[in-house]
Amino acid sequence: MDYLTQFAASETGADSDILSTLGIHWELLVLQIVAFLILVWALGKFVYPWLMKQVDERQAKLEESVRAVEEAEKKAESAQEEIAALLKEARREAKDIVTTAKDEAVAMIASSEMKAKTRADKIVKDAHEQIEKDVIAARKTLRNDTIELVALATEKVVGKAVSADIDNKIITTAVKEQA
Amino acid sequence: MASIRLSRRKIAAYIADELIAGRNATRQLAAYLVETKRTREVILVVRDIESALAERGVLVADVAASRDLTPEAKQTIADFLRQTTGAQDVHMRPHVDSDLLGGVRIDTPGQRLDQTVRHRLNQLTASKI
Numbered sequence: 001m002d003y004l005t006q007f008a009a010s011e012t013g014a015d016s017d018i019l020s021t022l023g024i025h026w027e028l029l030v031l032q033i034v035a036f037l038i039l040v041w042a043l044g045k046f047v048y049p050w051l052m053k054q055v056d057e058r059q060a061k062l063e064e065s066v067r068a069v070e071e072a073e074k075k076a077e078s079a080q081e082e083i084a085a086l087l088k089e090a091r092r093e094a095k096d097i098v099t100t101a102k103d104e105a106v107a108m109i110a111s112s113e114m115k116a117k118t119r120a121d122k123i124v125k126d127a128h129e130q131i132e133k134d135v136i137a138a139r140k141t142l143r144n145d146t147i148e149l150v151a152l153a154t155e156k157v158v159g160k161a162v163s164a165d166i167d168n169k170i171i172t173t174a175v176k177e178q179a
Numbered sequence: 180m181a182s183i184r185l186s187r188r189k190i191a192a193y194i195a196d197e198l199i200a201g202r203n204a205t206r207q208l209a210a211y212l213v214e215t216k217r218t219r220e221v222i223l224v225v226r227d228i229e230s231a232l233a234e235r236g237v238l239v240a241d242v243a244a245s246r247d248l249t250p251e252a253k254q255t256i257a258d259f260l261r262q263t264t265g266a267q268d269v270h271m272r273p274h275v276d277s278d279l280l281g282g283v284r285i286d287t288p289g290q291r292l293d294q295t296v297r298h299r300l301n302q303l304t305a306s307k308i
Contacts, residue, residue, distance in 0.1 A: 150303065151300045155296075178263075
């Protein structure tokens with residue numbers, strides 16, 4: 001590069017054509033064109049393929065990412081739909097469970113009321129039966145006590161109060177009745 | 180007779196016939212029972228004799244009352260026994276038992292008529308539940 005600069009400076013004073021007026025030196029221009037071509041060639045040979053490859057890879061990655069994002073969005077949408085369906089199913093099941101639980105609770109309450117009523121009726125019936133038994137037992141006891149008292153009183157009274165005449169009349173009447 | 184063991188029925192029939200004929204065979208019976216060592220059967224033999232007498236129209240009845248019976252009551256009982264048993268001759272053995280309280284109890288061979296107050300009270304007491 002230093003050589004080219006010195007060459008351009010030595011030739012500035014000698015040629016005063018239009019190119020010199022414009023500050024363009026054809027040697028330098030050719031050299032720059034050659035250098036540019038070499039640069040273009042080198043870039044096209046070594047840099048652009050690598051660069052394009054990198055760009056392509058990057059683009060492929062981006063497209064893949066986009067596809068992944070789209071897929072993820074689709075999956076998310078699908079998952080949301082599934083979640084919505086599951087939620088709907090869960091709500092329906094919960095509603096069914098609550099309904100069933102209410103029905104069972106009502107049935108249990110009705111059954112409990114029926115059982116309680118039956119038990120109460122049985123208790124009342126048993127109480128009535130027990131009372132009847134107690135009354136019958138009391139009547140029996142009263143009857144037996146009365147019989148015993150009557151027998152005892154009769155024994156005490158008849159032994160003293162009945163005279164011989166009355167006794168003979170009783171005997172005569174009893175025998176005649178048997179005849 | 181002393182050596183032969185007779186049945187009570189035959190003994191009773193023999194003694195009944197003797198008594199109806201007017202012969203007192205009581206001593207003979209007692210001797211036989213002692214001889215045959217059957218004095219324990221005396222009560223049973225007496226009952227059999229009474230049954231035999233009843234079959235022959237002579238009724239022996241035990242009449243129990245709480246007091247002595249009046250002649251009228253005795254006559255009523257005798258008539259009753261003649262009427263119900265068909266006996267021509269009725270002999271009563273009255274005895275007093277104050278525990279009977281009142282009424283009369285008549286025991287004949289195989290039968291009893293109890294019209295005493297004690298019996299009625301016993302029936303009443305037995306009707307207890």
